[in-house]
Amino acid sequence: MSELTVKEWVKQVVKPDEIDKYLIDGKDFINEQAINTTLAKNQKPEKQRIRDIIQKSLCIERLDPEETAALLHVEDPDLWEKMFAAGLEVKRKVYDNRIVFFAPLYCSNLCVNNCAYCGFRYENKDEKRRILTMDEVRQETEAVISEGHKRMIVVFGEHPRSDADYIARTIETIYNVKMPARNGMGEIRRVNINAAPMSVADLKKLWNVGIGTYQVFQETYHKTKYARIHPSNTLKGNYRWRLYALHRAMEAGIDDVATGALFGLYDWRFEVMGLLHHAIDLERQFGIGPHTISFPRMTPASGSALSISSNYLVSDADFKKLVTVLRLSVPYTGLIITARENAPLKKEVIQVGCTQTDASTKIGIGGYTEALKELSHLERQNQEIDKQQFILGDTRRLDDVVLELAEMGMITSFCTAGYRCGRTGDKIMGLLKSCTEGKFCKLNAVLTFREYLDDYASPETKAIGEKLIEQEISQIREIPFFSKGSLLETFDKMYRDTLNGKRDVYI
Numbered sequence: 070m071s072e073l074t075v076k077e078w079v080k081q082v083v084k085p086d087e088i089d090k091y092l093i094d095g096k097d098f099i100n101e102q103a104i105n106t107t108l109a110k111n112q113k114p115e116k117q118r119i120r121d122i123i124q125k126s127l128c129i130e131r132l133d134p135e136e137t138a139a140l141l142h143v144e145d146p147d148l149w150e151k152m153f154a155a156g157l158e159v160k161r162k163v164y165d166n167r168i169v170f171f172a173p174l175y176c177s178n179l180c181v182n183n184c185a186y187c188g189f190r191y192e193n194k195d196e197k198r199r200i201l202t203m204d205e206v207r208q209e210t211e212a213v214i215s216e217g218h219k220r221m222i223v224v225f226g227e228h229p230r231s232d233a234d235y236i237a238r239t240i241e242t243i244y245n246v247k248m249p250a251r252n253g254m255g256e257i258r259r260v261n262i263n264a265a266p267m268s269v270a271d272l273k274k275l276w277n278v279g280i281g282t283y284q285v286f287q288e289t290y291h292k293t294k295y296a297r298i299h300p301s302n303t304l305k306g307n308y309r310w311r312l313y314a315l316h317r318a319m320e321a322g323i324d325d326v327a328t329g330a331l332f333g334l335y336d337w338r339f340e341v342m343g344l345l346h347h348a349i350d351l352e353r354q355f356g357i358g359p360h361t362i363s364f365p366r367m368t369p370a371s372g373s374a375l376s377i378s379s380n381y382l383v384s385d386a387d388f389k390k391l392v393t394v395l396r397l398s399v400p401y402t403g404l405i406i407t408a409r410e411n412a413p414l415k416k417e418v419i420q421v422g423c424t425q426t427d428a429s430t431k432i433g434i435g436g437y438t439e440a441l442k443e444l445s446h447l448e449r450q451n452q453e454i455d456k457q458q459f460i461l462g463d464t465r466r467l468d469d470v471v472l473e474l475a476e477m478g479m480i481t482s483f484c485t486a487g488y489r490c491g492r493t494g495d496k497i498m499g500l501l502k503s504c505t506e507g508k509f510c511k512l513n514a515v516l517t518f519r520e521y522l523d524d525y526a527s528p529e530t531k532a533i534g535e536k537l538i539e540q541e542i543s544q545i546r547e548i549p550f551f552s553k554g555s556l557l558e559t560f561d562k563m564y565r566d567t568l569n570g571k572r573d574v575y576i
């Protein structure tokens with residue numbers, strides 16, 4: 070594609086009327102002055118007030134900005150311990166002891182933007198550019214399936230060659246890949262997308278091919294900072310086009326949407342408030358908040374001075390606090406901790422209420438297929454430097470992480486049933502808020518964990534996983550919700566079928 074054509078494409082992406090329609094009195098939902106005032110007003114919260122706020126959260130009620138601001142300013146270590154414990158309890162009420170796994174798939178590092186923190190930005194001449202063909206997408210997917218994954222999040226730079234049509238073809242290609250497992254065929258059952266903001270018409274294309282969740286991170290909610298790191302002559306320089314990306318997705322019919330902020334760009338307390346206001350505005354305009362919230366921390370990226378020198382880099386201790394406050398503030402929302410973080414920190418943060426994580430992650434373009442090839446150490450190092458967007462903190466394989474979690478009493482769920490049974494958007498939010506979705510998921514988690522143990526697990530993981538499944542099944546038998554109707558009977562049959570090699574059965 071010629072330079073001019075790229076420029077022409079860029080010019081027609083933003084549709085101003087698809088921003089303006091969501092503004093209220095011409096204003097967006099981030100009022101910086103109001104956020105700063107709320108933060109300042111709540112700098113010294115009373116201990117009893119904090120205890121009351123924790124109680125509200127334990128009743129699975131979303132917090133108000135004043136309450137979140139108060140939590141963000143707690144200094145007493147004992148109160149923090151209470152908040153960490155409450156975070157896990159909220160998670161258990163809504164999502165039980167399950168962790169959902171996914172694998173990211175980076176399809177293209179071509180990008181028309183110039184974000185100061187990202188190795189893919191167009192000015193980074195050290196980056197070798199590559200976009201996967203559909204054959205390569207197929208090969209990458211095969212490698213991911215072979216690890217035992219059932220969910221992917223597919224990531225794209227913003228470029229006419231990776232436009233909505235390319236993304237839609239990628240989704241279709243991934244859904245069509247089947248790979249032999251020990252029993253039957255493995256497959257990806259849910260394809261989520263992390264891509265640039267799009268128009269409603271483009272988002273409908275993704276909806277039509279069965280997108281799972283559409284994820285866009287605002288990066289920073291602070292407008293001045295945003296402008297400084299996203300040049301105004303680039304597409305990403307348009308703050309509001311990005312701020313309303315998820316609103317447009319909802320309008321296009323994609324009701325599982327996911328937000329996030331890139332922590333390290335600006336003050337972490339401000340970003341938590343921004344994320345909360347984002348959730349509130351989605352609730353106000355569509356009746357449901359985000360399906361998940363992510364909190365990637367900025368990691369060193371090739372050629373990015375900002376990624377190592379920012380004044381706002383977040384310490385491990387503050388990171389754990391911000392995840393806890395998000396957990397308590399938006400109790401019904403899934404929280405994603407990624408392999409950007411190292412294994413010990415991931416483990417710690419999972420215990421304050423995260424619900425999803427990745428493993429066996431490769432973030433180089435074509436990284437899964439290349440990992441299978443015999444490469445010299447030097448060749449591999451060069452490739453990683455060339456094509457990785459940033460450096461990963463946790464490179465363990467899926468089986469290792471599943472084992473670690475099973476030892477902690479957490480069951481890995483590969484369940485993708487909610488989305489395929491229409492339990493998405495407002496339906497799933499209602500179920501989550503009433504802690505009912507967790508019950509269906511408990512059954513489906515056991516069924517999919519059984520599949521994993523039989524099809525992919527190492528002997529060690531299988532041994533520990535079996536014990537966990539036994540515990541889960543005896544708990545299930547004790548819960549009246551299951552035993553009252555015919556649910557238990559249905560589950561028992563499905564479990565037997567799964568043991569006998571039947572695949573993809575769900576409630």
Ligand code: SAM
Nearest residue numbers: 186187225226227264265286331367368370459
């Ligand atoms: N191009 C799309 C966009 O910007 O929305 C999607 C792909 S982009 C590679 C996905 C996310 O990577 C960004 O939203 C950003 O938060 C994150 N990211 C970029 N640079 C990073 C870094 N140095 N460390 C950690 N995360 C980073």
Ligand code: SF4
Nearest residue numbers: 180182184187189190
């Ligand atoms: Fe491109 Fe996204 Fe990286 Fe920005 S964050 S340079 S838009 S890939």
